[in-house]
Amino acid sequence: MRTTKIILLCLFVFGLLSGIALAENVNVVRKASFDKANQIIIEFIEEIEEAWAKDVNNFYVYQKINPDILIGVSKVELLPDKRTITLVMSEDLNKNEVHIVGMKNIKIGKQTFPKLQVQVKKFYFGYLFSIFIGAMLVNNFVFTKYLGLCVFFGTSRKKSTAVGMGITFTIVMVFSAMMSWFLYQFVLKPFNLSFLQVVVFIGMVSLSVQAVDTILRKVNPVLFKAFGVYLVLVIANCIIIAVPLILADNEYNAVESLMLALGAGLGFLVALFLMSSVRERLELALVPPSFRGLPIAFVTAGLFALAFMGFSGMSLF
Amino acid sequence: MAATTKSNSELFLNGILNENPIFRLALSMCPAVGLTTTMTNGLLLGIAVTFVQVFSSCTIALIKDYIHPRIRIPTYTFTIATWVTVIDMVLAAYVPGAYKAMGIFVKLIVAFAIITMRLETFACKNNFVKSFWDGLGMGLGFMFGMMAIGFVRELLGMGTLFGYKVLGFRTLLFFVLPAAGFFCVGLMMAIFNYVEFKLKQKRR
Numbered sequence: 001m002r003t004t005k006i007i008l009l010c011l012f013v014f015g016l017l018s019g020i021a022l023a024e025n026v027n028v029v030r031k032a033s034f035d036k037a038n039q040i041i042i043e044f045i046e047e048i049e050e051a052w053a054k055d056v057n058n059f060y061v062y063q064k065i066n067p068d069i070l071i072g073v074s075k076v077e078l079l080p081d082k083r084t085i086t087l088v089m090s091e092d093l094n095k096n097e098v099h100i101v102g103m104k105n106i107k108i109g110k111q112t113f114p115k116l117q118v119q120v121k122k123f124y125f126g127y128l129f130s131i132f133i134g135a136m137l138v139n140n141f142v143f144t145k146y147l148g149l150c151v152f153f154g155t156s157r158k159k160s161t162a163v164g165m166g167i168t169f170t171i172v173m174v175f176s177a178m179m180s181w182f183l184y185q186f187v188l189k190p191f192n193l194s195f196l197q198v199v200v201f202i203g204m205v206s207l208s209v210q211a212v213d214t215i216l217r218k219v220n221p222v223l224f225k226a227f228g229v230y231l232v233l234v235i236a237n238c239i240i241i242a243v244p245l246i247l248a249d250n251e252y253n254a255v256e257s258l259m260l261a262l263g264a265g266l267g268f269l270v271a272l273f274l275m276s277s278v279r280e281r282l283e284l285a286l287v288p289p290s291f292r293g294l295p296i297a298f299v300t301a302g303l304f305a306l307a308f309m310g311f312s313g314m315s316l317f
Numbered sequence: 318m319a320a321t322t323k324s325n326s327e328l329f330l331n332g333i334l335n336e337n338p339i340f341r342l343a344l345s346m347c348p349a350v351g352l353t354t355t356m357t358n359g360l361l362l363g364i365a366v367t368f369v370q371v372f373s374s375c376t377i378a379l380i381k382d383y384i385h386p387r388i389r390i391p392t393y394t395f396t397i398a399t400w401v402t403v404i405d406m407v408l409a410a411y412v413p414g415a416y417k418a419m420g421i422f423v424k425l426i427v428a429f430a431i432i433t434m435r436l437e438t439f440a441c442k443n444n445f446v447k448s449f450w451d452g453l454g455m456g457l458g459f460m461f462g463m464m465a466i467g468f469v470r471e472l473l474g475m476g477t478l479f480g481y482k483v484l485g486f487r488t489l490l491f492f493v494l495p496a497a498g499f500f501c502v503g504l505m506m507a508i509f510n511y512v513e514f515k516l517k518q519k520r521r
């Protein structure tokens with residue numbers, strides 16, 4: 001009963017946070033989306049001037065990750081309703097990336113904005129799903145980013161240990177990533193304290209490990225007995241500190257952060273499970289004496305990494 | 318364990334040979350796999366780790382009498398995080414190109430097990446000078462390991478060393494691929510083990 005209440009409370013807080021995060025983009029632009037290979041459609045809530053809209057120099061477009069590289073706008077079309085414009089680019093767009101469309105001196109209805117920026121993304125749930133799958137398979141933190149290897153090799157000897165570690169890790173990961181995101185967006189960024197990232201995030205991780213430890217001990221002693229031993233190991237894992245840093249670098253919002261954290265945690269679980277299944281069999285295999293233990297584990301991980309390269313370039317939606 | 322009785326030079330060599338962080342202790346494997354496509358990367362991250370290790374060892378050795386045993390691990394973590402922030406900002410300002418190549422790894426030094434482990438097992442029990450030599454040895458040992466793997470991968474993968482062309486023929490692209498990091502580390506560990514076996518047999 002009490003567990004249900006706590007879960008409901010957590011959901012409520014997440015909902016509230018994501019509400020705040022989503023609200024920022026809703027002002028004068030009703031809809032911004034990709035159309036054909038090289039087109040972006042933007043719909044405003046009120047009419048805009050035709051002469052302004054026809055001038056290509058009023059627009060600039062770039063990918064969010066490369067703000068220095070501008071994409072040329074070759075033509076702008078205004079639909080008869082005077083609210084929707086279609087930007088035609090000089091090259092095809094990579095729709096997996098978030099694009100920013102900037103507009104100078106725009107007049108919408110009676111309001112004038114000297115500088116207006118609009119984010120263009122794929123269909124939102126598709127985008128979220130691609131972040132999730134990206135963190136879990138395409139950019140698996142263990143096999144394609146080489147993080148968290150100490151814990152990975154340490155706890156992948158037995159399947160039961162591997163699953164326990166993976167689940168504990170996922171819980172702590174989600175918890176600490178959300179807290180770090182909150183702290184970064186509402187404390188570090190507004191006060192220009194971004195240089196304290198490392199110190200604050202590592203503190204946050206230790207704190208959330210301690211918090212999960214205390215809560216689990218009180219709420220569910222059986223679960224604590226099963227997973228408590230892995231909690232200490234979580235702090236020594238680089239992934240848990242890498243995810244908040246990636247969130248801060250990419251300026252993800254609350255829901256996107258949740259998806260990345262969940263994907264990273266489950267990706268680690270998948271990697272641990274695969275590895276432990278192989279290592280249980282390696283115990284029975286005839287391995288040359290100098291390869292026993294870690295060396296053969298590394299070679300196995302290398303084979304897995306080669307297999308995971310097959311996921312690269314995969315894109316959904 | 319009480320304070321060590323080893324001399325400074327023994328402590329220094331201990332980190333490089335007997336307890337080499339990468340090949341012997343098998344700690345901090347993430348950069349050893351992820352960041353060793355070139356020797357330059359290995360060298361730069363080695364310098365950063367040496368810096369953090371030496372300064373946090375010295376800091377802890379200085380303030381060890383004032384730390385309550387129950388909060389020692391958080392104290393270590395925050396000490397390391399502070400020095401990591403310092404080296405992170407220094408590298409970003411003075412070598413921006415290489416800093417970008419190393420990406421997130423510089424900030425991740427904060428989670429390297431080797432540094433916390435040295436603070437826990439050595440610096441909190443020994444004086445300033447001994448901690449300095451131990452930290453320097455460990456840092457340089459790490460750098461040596463990184464550069465050894467980087468040497469193999471860069472030579473076989475691209476035929477260059479520190480960016481200068483050495484081999485004239487076509488090389489194996491496989492070694493530049495990320496996955497080859499695992500193979501290289503595994504094979505080098507196996508070679509170390511093999512040499513050790515042979516030496517033991519000879520002694521008998």
